[in-house]
Amino acid sequence: MFNHKYFLDLTDLQYKKVRLPWKSKLSRFALWSVAAVVLTIIYSWVLNGTFGSPKEKELSQEIENLKLKYSIMGMKIDNALNTLDDLELSDGNRYRPVLDMDSIPVSIRNMGTGGVERYEDLVGYSNSGLMLTYRKKVVEIKNRATIQFESFRAIEEKKNEWKREMEYLPMISPVNIIYRLGDGMKFRDKHPVLGTPQWHHGQDFSTPYGTNVYATGSGKVIEAGWNSGFGNCIVIDHGYGYRSTYGHLSNIKVTTGLNVKRGDLIGLSGNTGTSTGPHLHYQIDLYGQHKNPLYYFNDDLTEDEYFDMIQTLTAQSKFR
Ligand SMILES: [Zn+2]
Secondary structure (H helix, E strand, O other), X not given: OOOOOEEEEOOOOEEEEOOOOXXXXXXXXXXXXXXXXXXXXXXXXXXXXXXXXXXXXXXXHHHHHHHHHHHHHHHHHHHHHHHHHHHHHHHHHHHHHHOOOOOOOHHHHHXXXXXXXXXXXXXXXXXXXXXXXXXXXXXXXXXXXXXXXXXXXXHHHHHHHHHHHHHHOOOOOOOOOOOEEOOOOEEEOXXXXXXXXXXXXXXEEEXXXXXXXXXXOOEEEEEEEEEOOOEEEEEEEEEOOEEEEEEEEEEEOOOOOOEEOOOOEEEEEEOOOOOOOOXXXXXXXXXXXXXXHHHXXXXXXXXXXXXXXXXXXXXXXXXX
């Protein structure tokens, strides 16, 4: 609105605008400006006090989002801890017993839940407790996972060692399984040739003369030649305390010192030495003790052959 003031000029009898001096104009302007600023401040103060500023609204929304993210992260952390629980359980109850390994001592496991971490940087915030809990759990996961990782590495090494060992152990039949089993490991009242009572320390296979004889596990040939009782005879040292003996052969295809693999052809069956007819005498010793070879035919039997073997074993079990 125009709010001009007028006065009557008596010299010419006309109304004229009152012209304020510039100082008055300036002071008026200053007065209005101050009033406007004060009003704006009061207005903002009242408005912000009631509803919060846009910036504050943005921040509080951000805080809510962070809280949500924190709780999701918390769930993930707990899931990770549960998974660790399962892994540790399998480690102790499944893998280690199967591989004949000791459990990880509790004192070592507990090192994963302790630690010397400091948390000063988290103290003094409104959510310090929450953050502290999560941080501690993360540290626990890190420590326990490191211990578990080392454990799995040890298990892997042990497994590989066992795998190597399994290649060396005498674990198949030395002749094709179609051949009939002869005398097993038992006490003979009368040796077929010598006629005296004697222990029979191996398993005989009734084979035609010249049947292929195979190494039953990898190893080194330590004997390949004449043996007074077993005639032409081969002995293989498989390591791990195991030796296998193949007697009464007609032909020897290996020499002493040769390394052989499981399944290699090493000789032909025969009737040499103290023998009454063509057959193979097969024997397994573990650290010098005779073992029943039938317990070592592991992976090349059909179901029927397996049950035949079990029957034979049951009949012989008292001599084991
Ligand atoms: Zn025999």
